[in-house]
Amino acid sequence: MSNHESGLEELADRYPDVPRFIILKLDAQRRGIKLTENAFNAVQEPLYRYGRYSGVKGEETSKGVYPGPLILRDGTTVLTSAAAASQFENPYTIDHVEGKFYIHDNGRRIDEVDFTPRPDYYGKKTSRGVPMESIASARPQRIDIQPYRYCHFWDTQDQCKFCSFFTDLEEQRQLSDEKFPRALNVEDIYETVREALKEPGRISQINLTAGADYSGAVPFDNEVNRYIEVLQAIGRNFSGRFPSQLLAPAYTKKQVKRLYDETGLSSYCPDIEVWDENLFKWICSGKDKVVGRNEWVKRTIDAVEIFGKGNVYTNFVAGVETAQPHGFKTIDEALKSSFEGCEFFAKHGVVYLSLVWRPWKSSVFAGQKQPPLEYYVRLVKGLREIRRAYGLTSDNDDYKHCGNHGDSDLERID
Amino acid sequence: MSILPEELVNLLKDHDSVKILSTTDENGVPHAVAKGSLTTLDGITIAFNEGLDTNISNKNLVRSIWFDKSVAINVTKGGVSYQIKGKPYKCLITGPVYKEFLLKARERRGPDADIAAVWIVKPDEVRNETPAIRRKEEEEKRPFFNRHLDRASIKKTVHT
Numbered sequence: 362m363s364n365h366e367s368g369l370e371e372l373a374d375r376y377p378d379v380p381r382f383i384i385l386k387l388d389a390q391r392r393g394i395k396l397t398e399n400a401f402n403a404v405q406e407p408l409y410r411y412g413r414y415s416g417v418k419g420e421e422t423s424k425g426v427y428p429g430p431l432i433l434r435d436g437t438t439v440l441t442s443a444a445a446a447s448q449f450e451n452p453y454t455i456d457h458v459e460g461k462f463y464i465h466d467n468g469r470r471i472d473e474v475d476f477t478p479r480p481d482y483y484g485k486k487t488s489r490g491v492p493m494e495s496i497a498s499a500r501p502q503r504i505d506i507q508p509y510r511y512c513h514f515w516d517t518q519d520q521c522k523f524c525s526f527f528t529d530l531e532e533q534r535q536l537s538d539e540k541f542p543r544a545l546n547v548e549d550i551y552e553t554v555r556e557a558l559k560e561p562g563r564i565s566q567i568n569l570t571a572g573a574d575y576s577g578a579v580p581f582d583n584e585v586n587r588y589i590e591v592l593q594a595i596g597r598n599f600s601g602r603f604p605s606q607l608l609a610p611a612y613t614k615k616q617v618k619r620l621y622d623e624t625g626l627s628s629y630c631p632d633i634e635v636w637d638e639n640l641f642k643w644i645c646s647g648k649d650k651v652v653g654r655n656e657w658v659k660r661t662i663d664a665v666e667i668f669g670k671g672n673v674y675t676n677f678v679a680g681v682e683t684a685q686p687h688g689f690k691t692i693d694e695a696l697k698s699s700f701e702g703c704e705f706f707a708k709h710g711v712v713y714l715s716l717v718w719r720p721w722k723s724s725v726f727a728g729q730k731q732p733p734l735e736y737y738v739r740l741v742k743g744l745r746e747i748r749r750a751y752g753l754t755s756d757n758d759d760y761k762h763c764g765n766h767g768d769s770d771l772e773r774i775d
Numbered sequence: 776m777s778i779l780p781e782e783l784v785n786l787l788k789d790h791d792s793v794k795i796l797s798t799t800d801e802n803g804v805p806h807a808v809a810k811g812s813l814t815t816l817d818g819i820t821i822a823f824n825e826g827l828d829t830n831i832s833n834k835n836l837v838r839s840i841w842f843d844k845s846v847a848i849n850v851t852k853g854g855v856s857y858q859i860k861g862k863p864y865k866c867l868i869t870g871p872v873y874k875e876f877l878l879k880a881r882e883r884r885g886p887d888a889d890i891a892a893v894w895i896v897k898p899d900e901v902r903n904e905t906p907a908i909r910r911k912e913e914e915e916k917r918p919f920f921n922r923h924l925d926r927a928s929i930k931k932t933v934h935t
């Protein structure tokens with residue numbers, strides 16, 4: 362890889378068909394953001410005051426709390442948190458001047474931005490006295506629920522090597538204690554969703570994800586039962602199938618069918634994380650041991666028979682395929698592999714989406730080098746073109762629902 | 776950016792005026808639609824909602840904000856008409872203004888009404904297109920250009 366790294370402006374000139382907003386989003390995810398004191402004070406206002414319970418170190422300081430996801434002027438959601446600023450070497454800065462937020466790059470003002478407003482259900486408690494924001498966190502148009510906040514792949518050090526879920530982002534261990542209980546109560550989940558729905562136009566999707574629990578007669582049986590129970594509780598708020606996504610391991614066809622038949626779930630996303638077979642075995646050893654890479658792929662495409670074309674997704678952590686010592690040595694090789702994965706899944710009706718890799722301190726890949734911004738620009742452009750050729754859109758992971766995927770943001774004009 | 780003329784602000788806030796939004800696609804093909812929700816909230820910018828992310832206007836608006844293209848808006852009532860040219864500045868997908876437009880849509884069309892986004896357009900140019908005013912402007916500028924000589928104001932009436 363060359364030493365010169367092109368920045369936002371240079372790449373916006375070189376790739377005129379990729380909007381500057383999307384390049385900015387990719388770079389803000391790569392490099393992170395931090396808040397000036399003015400901006401930090403401004404996000405304590407009732408409109409923005411978030412306060413979450415994810416266990417991330419520094420998320421709630423004595424001076425206040427960090428805001429929800431960043432939103433660019435074009436409506437693009439950027440899933441990056443200022444609470445994690447210490448993880449990044451050269452983050453963008455968000456300032457607040459005369460009632461508006463602005464994003465700066467090394468002192469240069471780039472654009473006006475905003476933060477996701479605090480939803481009305483934050484600050485309320487369930488009938489059991491549990492703060493609702495500890496049950497569901499809000500993005501601009503969706504809520505995210507993690508019914509089981511522990512991943513058992515970590516028990517045998519088989520966690521995915523980029524993973525920082527359910528850690529404090531600093532230490533390589535799962536949190537899970539009395540302050541951060543593993544399992545959520547389903548009635549708390551039901552009541553939180555019911556309360557969230559009272560706010561007009563606040564949510565148009567519900568997402569579920571959790572750590573992997575492969576216990577049960579058939580691996581993951583217990584986890585599937587848990588999800589069914591949770592989805593049925595959420596479903597009591599709706600008259601039929603509802604816009605929702607489950608990010609979970611690749612289950613057997615029988616398990617997937619149960620999820621579809623017994624709940625109102627509308628889409629399913631078993632994440633492949635990295636396409637290359639050998640890299641998957643190295644990076645996702647837990648998934649490989651319990652399911653196996655080829656079986657993971659097979660189960661993913663089998664799920665299309667149940668959920669239908671375009672309703673099965675699989676995310677990959679873009680950039681981990683360049684992690685050393687086993688990863689690709691050049692961007693071209695890395696892109697070729699990801700495009701091959703996208704094409705394969707697209708042919709089978711599966712949406713293969715990218716997420717920007719951040720080598721968190723609590724992950725095995727801490728200290729690894731991220732690919733340059735240009736890799737991400739070329740990647741999102743290529744992925745969008747492949748999926749478009751197969752008539753696929755990322756309805757559950759578009760610009761306003763997720764905030765992770767530059768490639769699905771590009772679909773807004775397709 | 777200038778403040779909109781008072782007459783235009785009144786037209787924009789009047790439910791009975793006709794409001795047309797015109798956008799263009801990637802090939803420059805125009806697409807004009809009536810926008811009942813179009814108004815101004817601050818006397819400076821124009822705001823309106825889009826019902827669906829997949830509407831042609833909405834996609835054209837996204838293209839405009841991404842690639843720096845203009846849109847045109849016409850507001851008319853009775854003999855008064857204004858044209859505004861400007862650029863989309865913000866696409867709101869949540870927040871108080873978004874909620875305000877959604878609630879208005881539900882007031883008008885019932886509890887199942889929905890919106891996808893609220894767009895804020897910053898005007899670059901505002902033109903009074905009221906026919907009588909435009910004619911007066913032109914006749915002052917080019918008094919002998921393209922005027923039918925049989926018009927009442929030109930032809931001498933001969934009494935026989």
Ligand code: SF4
Binds near residue numbers: 512513514515521572
């Ligand atoms: S399955 Fe992998 S990515 Fe997901 S929580 Fe477990 S270790 Fe992390």
